[in-house]
Amino acid sequence: MYYIGIDVGGMSIKGGIVTKEGAIISKAVIETRDCYDSDYSISLDIKKVIDELLAKSNIALDEIEGIGIGQPGSIDYDKGIIRYSNNIALTNVPVRDELSKYFDLPVFIDNDANCAALGEYVFGDAKKYKNIVFVTLGTGVGTGIITDGKMIRGRGNAGAEGGHMVIRINGNKCNCGRRGCWETYASVSALIRQTQAAMDKYPDSLMHKIAKEEGKINGKVSFKAARQGDEAGLKVVKQYMKYVAEGLTNLVNIFRPDVVLIGGGISFEGEYLTLPIQRMVNRNSFGAKYNPKTKVFSASLTNDAGILGAAALIVK
Amino acid sequence: MYYIGIDVGGMSIKGGIVTKEGAIISKAVIETRDCYDSDYSISLDIKKVIDELLAKSNIALDEIEGIGIGQPGSIDYDKGIIRYSNNIALTNVPVRDELSKYFDLPVFIDNDANCAALGEYVFGDAKKYKNIVFVTLGTGVGTGIITDGKMIRGRGNAGAEGGHMVIRINGNKCNCGRRGCWETYASVSALIRQTQAAMDKYPDSLMHKIAKEEGKINGKVSFKAARQGDEAGLKVVKQYMKYVAEGLTNLVNIFRPDVVLIGGGISFEGEYLTLPIQRMVNRNSFGAKYNPKTKVFSASLTNDAGILGAAALIVK
Numbered sequence: 001m002y003y004i005g006i007d008v009g010g011m012s013i014k015g016g017i018v019t020k021e022g023a024i025i026s027k028a029v030i031e032t033r034d035c036y037d038s039d040y041s042i043s044l045d046i047k048k049v050i051d052e053l054l055a056k057s058n059i060a061l062d063e064i065e066g067i068g069i070g071q072p073g074s075i076d077y078d079k080g081i082i083r084y085s086n087n088i089a090l091t092n093v094p095v096r097d098e099l100s101k102y103f104d105l106p107v108f109i110d111n112d113a114n115c116a117a118l119g120e121y122v123f124g125d126a127k128k129y130k131n132i133v134f135v136t137l138g139t140g141v142g143t144g145i146i147t148d149g150k151m152i153r154g155r156g157n158a159g160a161e162g163g164h165m166v167i168r169i170n171g172n173k174c175n176c177g178r179r180g181c182w183e184t185y186a187s188v189s190a191l192i193r194q195t196q197a198a199m200d201k202y203p204d205s206l207m208h209k210i211a212k213e214e215g216k217i218n219g220k221v222s223f224k225a226a227r228q229g230d231e232a233g234l235k236v237v238k239q240y241m242k243y244v245a246e247g248l249t250n251l252v253n254i255f256r257p258d259v260v261l262i263g264g265g266i267s268f269e270g271e272y273l274t275l276p277i278q279r280m281v282n283r284n285s286f287g288a289k290y291n292p293k294t295k296v297f298s299a300s301l302t303n304d305a306g307i308l309g310a311a312a313l314i315v316k
Numbered sequence: 317m318y319y320i321g322i323d324v325g326g327m328s329i330k331g332g333i334v335t336k337e338g339a340i341i342s343k344a345v346i347e348t349r350d351c352y353d354s355d356y357s358i359s360l361d362i363k364k365v366i367d368e369l370l371a372k373s374n375i376a377l378d379e380i381e382g383i384g385i386g387q388p389g390s391i392d393y394d395k396g397i398i399r400y401s402n403n404i405a406l407t408n409v410p411v412r413d414e415l416s417k418y419f420d421l422p423v424f425i426d427n428d429a430n431c432a433a434l435g436e437y438v439f440g441d442a443k444k445y446k447n448i449v450f451v452t453l454g455t456g457v458g459t460g461i462i463t464d465g466k467m468i469r470g471r472g473n474a475g476a477e478g479g480h481m482v483i484r485i486n487g488n489k490c491n492c493g494r495r496g497c498w499e500t501y502a503s504v505s506a507l508i509r510q511t512q513a514a515m516d517k518y519p520d521s522l523m524h525k526i527a528k529e530e531g532k533i534n535g536k537v538s539f540k541a542a543r544q545g546d547e548a549g550l551k552v553v554k555q556y557m558k559y560v561a562e563g564l565t566n567l568v569n570i571f572r573p574d575v576v577l578i579g580g581g582i583s584f585e586g587e588y589l590t591l592p593i594q595r596m597v598n599r600n601s602f603g604a605k606y607n608p609k610t611k612v613f614s615a616s617l618t619n620d621a622g623i624l625g626a627a628a629l630i631v632k
Contacts, residue, residue, distance in 0.1 A: 074603055084606045131471050145570075147470065152463055154572025155447050158607040159463070161569040166562055167496075169484045176602050178565070246482055249494070253477040254461075254570065256470025286492050287390055290400050291474040 001065045003314045004053060004105075006046055007112075007306030008032070008071040010087045013042075015049035016307035017057050017064075022123030024304055026057035032088060042082075042090060043098035050103065066106040067099060068313035070115035070306055077110050077157040108313035112306065114151055114160060116299070117144025118316055119309030120261055125300035129258035133251050134299070135162070137244065138264040141183035147255055151316070163187070167246050182247035188219040188266055191240050195222045198236045205232035219266050227272065241273065245280035252285045252294050263299035270298055317381045319630045320369060320421075322362055323428075323622030324348070324387040326403045329358075331365035332623035333373050333380075338439030340620055342373035348404060358398075358406060359414035366419065382422035383415060384629035386431035386622055393426050393473040424629035428622065430467055430476060432615070433460025434632055435625030436577055441616035445574035449567050450615070451478070453560065454580040457499035463571055467632070479503070483562050498563035504535040504582055507556050511538045514552045521548035535582050543588065557589065561596035568601045568610050579615035586614055 002025070007014045012031055016024040028049045036042045046069065054061065073085025080096020096107040110118075117134035120126040126134075130149045136142040141163030145152040152160050163183035164176050171180025172190075184190055195217050199207050206225040211217045222240070225233025248260055260281070262274060278296035282288060301308050318341070323330045328347055332340040344365045352358045362385065370377065389401025396412020412423040426434075433450035436442040442450075446465045452458040457479030461468040468476050479499035480492050487496025488506075500506055511533050515523050522541040527533045538556070541549025564576055576597070578590060594612035598604060617624050 074606060084603065131475075143570075147463075147468055147475070148466065150464065150466065152571065154463065154570075155574050155610075156572065156608045158603065159447075159570060159572035161572075161602040164569045164602045165481070165566040166483055167485055169487075169559075169562055171485075177604070178600050243485075246485055250481040250566075251570075253480045254459075254470075254475060254567075255468065256472065256475035256477075258471050284494050286477040286480045287400065287474065288493070290390060292472045294471075 002059060002063055003065055003311035004050060004067045005307040005309070005311030006049060006067065006069040007310055008042070008046070008069060008088070009306070010072075013045050013049050014304075014307055015053050016304060016311070017053050017059060018308060018311040022308055024307060026053050026059070027307075028052035028056065036088070036090060036093070041093060041098055042088070043093065043095050046095070046099060047102050061103065061105070064105055066108065066314035067103060068115070068310040069095060069107070069109040070112045070310035070313075071109060072112050075109055075111045075157055077108070077153055080107055080109050082109065083156075106314065110157070110313055112309070113142030113144045114153070115144070115309030115313060116142070116263055116305060117146055117261075117309075118151060118312040119301050119305055120299060121146050122312035122315045123301065123308050125297060126259055126261060131255060131257040132259055132261065133162075133248070133255055133257045134261045134263060135248065135251075136263040137186060137188055137266050139187060139189050141187050141247070143251070145251075145255060147257075162247070162251055165247060165250060167243075167250070182243075185243035186240070186247055188264065190243070191219050191222065191236075191266070192217055194236050194240055198222070198232050202232035206230035207233050207236075223269050223272070241276050242280065245277045245284070248277065248296070249281050249284045252281055256291070257294055259295045259297060261297050261299050263305070267298035274298055318375060318379055319381055319627035320366060320383045321623040321625070321627030322365060322383065322385040323626055324358070324362070324385060324404070325622070326388075329361050329365050330620075330623055331369050332620060332627070333369050333375060334624060334627040338624055340623060342369050342375070343623075344368035344372065352404070352406060352409075357409060357414055358404070359409065359411050362411070362415060363418050377419065377421070380421055382424065382630035383419060384431070384626040385411060385423070385425040386428045386626035386629075387425060388428050391425055391427045391473055393424070393469055396423055396425050398425065399472075422630065426473070426629055428625070429458030429460045430469070431460070431625030431629060432458070432579055432621060433462055433577075433625075434467060434628040435617050435621055436615060437462050438628035438631045439617065439624050441613060442575055442577060447571060447573040448575055448577065449564070449571055449573045450577045450579060451564065451567075452579040453502060453504055453582045455503060455505050457503050457563070459567070461567075461571060463573075478563070478567055481563060481566060483559075483566070498559075501559035502556070502563055504580065506559070507535050507538065507552075507582070508533055510552050510556060514538070514548050518548035522546035523549050523552075539585050539588070557592050558596065561593045561600070564593065564612070565597050565600045568597055572607070573610060575611045575613060577613050577615050579621070583614035590614055
């Protein structure tokens with residue numbers, strides 16, 4: 001038996017046929033349209049990807065256990081509806097019902113942060129743990145949380161928005177409307193702002209040269225400079241790690257996971273990022289002396305994490 | 317069938333025999349000793365309370381379904397061990413094993429905040445909900461969290477320490493070692509500090525008279541003054557509610573519960589406290605426009621909440 005995993009993004013809709021072991025034996029991709037509406041639902045494009053997958057792989061529908069879809073935004077997991085997505089403009093799209101017209105298979109849809117956590121839990125390095133906090137550091141900060149082997153969804157699947165936990169009352173303005181959300185300090189967008197500010201302050205920093213090489217100020221600039229011993233770069237990186245650790249320590253106090261996984265492009269910094277954060281989290285979490293320690297790792301699924309995470313919905 | 321609920325506190329160990337409906341048909345209480353050690357375990361005092369309950373009620377042991385114990389501190393729920401308690405000085409007491417020598421019954425032990433949440437879920441007003449955040453505002457801020465009908469415990473039962481979520485980086489010093497924990501702003505101890513500061517600043521405030529009547533500055537002073545229209549009192553109360561709401565909004569974003577319950581003596585302020593907080597939480601939580609609203613109530617179990625919460629451990 002196989003799973004179909006669909007990873008819906010702003011640029012493309014990717015699909016894969018996935019084995020029980022997490023191998024992808026067939027892939028398909030189409031571009032995401034600029035606009036979906038009642039005449040042309042996003043479900044039709046998802047159907048196209050599935051049709052292509054089935055045709056390519058020569059796998060029959062009755063060998064497929066289900067369809068899992070990962071999608072950014074606010075998803076009603078129980079009803080199988082995209083409630084709201086602003087990246088790809090969508091409101092109240094009953095994806096499960098629409099796809100059920102074409103495929104006699106269970107259909108699951110969840111947001112991409114939940115899928116990422118689930119992918120690690122089902123197919124990745126977190127397989128051996130039951131309590132997992134997954135944090136994606138990117139444009140924002142997304143969290144997917146599994147406790148005692150179960151995904152935290154909350155009412156209407158509207159929970160697990162750990163990025164929108166205020167860590168500094170009256171702090172930076174967040175686009176959720178509050179001030180001081182963790183994501184305004186710990187996202188890669190925030191790191192870029194912090195890098196920019198430090199570059200303005202330190203005109204001799206190596207970061208200027210690196211930013212030129214990179215063609216822009218991105219999330220790598222301060223890390224590259226810091227690894228080469230640049231003082232200003234080190235300052236940025238240390239402060240950024242503190243911000244990441246501050247929110248993670250909050251989540252560790254609330255969930256006391258076995259493992260924290262960091263995803264997003266920045267996770268390629270590896271232990272240079274995760275070890276100092278792990279130290280801070282374990283030093284600062286509640287009852288540090290007598291409570292179990294938490295491991296902090298980079299996400300293990302990188303390529304096709306979206307497809308695998310979506311396929312994991314069928315398993316869990 | 318009946319449950320035995322034991323509420324261990326710094327002053328007394330209270331016990332009750334509880335029916336399936338949550339009625340307490342027999343009660344017993346003894347004073348907590350100043351010191352327990354390897355010669356005299358706290359389990360012996362718990363045994364005394366149980367013996368008295370059974371004798372008083374004339375209920376046979378085979379009519380009892382189990383023994384539940386609520387205890388402040390860090391409890392290993394899976395192993396039935398008090399790992400650490402500083403209020404009553406205890407370290408690594410294997411309460412379940414010790415009590416099993418005397419009673420052939422299932423024994424459960426958990427910390428008092430978890431028990432409080434569970435009590436509301438099994439016997440109280442939260443019975444009809446599956447996603448509950450229970451917050452006790454007292455000396456500290458304790459949280460007990462139920463998602464999808466299951467208690468959040470985390471690894472080694474060390475989770476659900478929501479009071480130790482930093483809401484202001486580099487803020488007030490907390491006795492957990494961090495700075496800016498929610499409990500340093502939203503506990504009743506914090507409210508008392510805030511009241512004291514406002515009284516120092518506003519010598520004409522009604523709070524001075526009320527504090528004299530109360531015999532000290534307690535958690536009621538600012539609320540009593542505010543209800544009588546005292547400007548300084550109102551200021552204190554409004555700011556305090558904001559602090560409470562800030563942390564609750566974080567927890568709502570993470571758990572998206574059906575209901576938030578506020579416990580502790582301050583919950584007697586009723587809707588004067590809960591309605592403004594409910595408004596703030598629903599206005600500020602993530603995706604407020606399209607996500608489900610959260611109700612904020614005072615805890616429904618007041619007298620004997622500790623006994624009922626402990627008994628609830630046997631049910632869930």
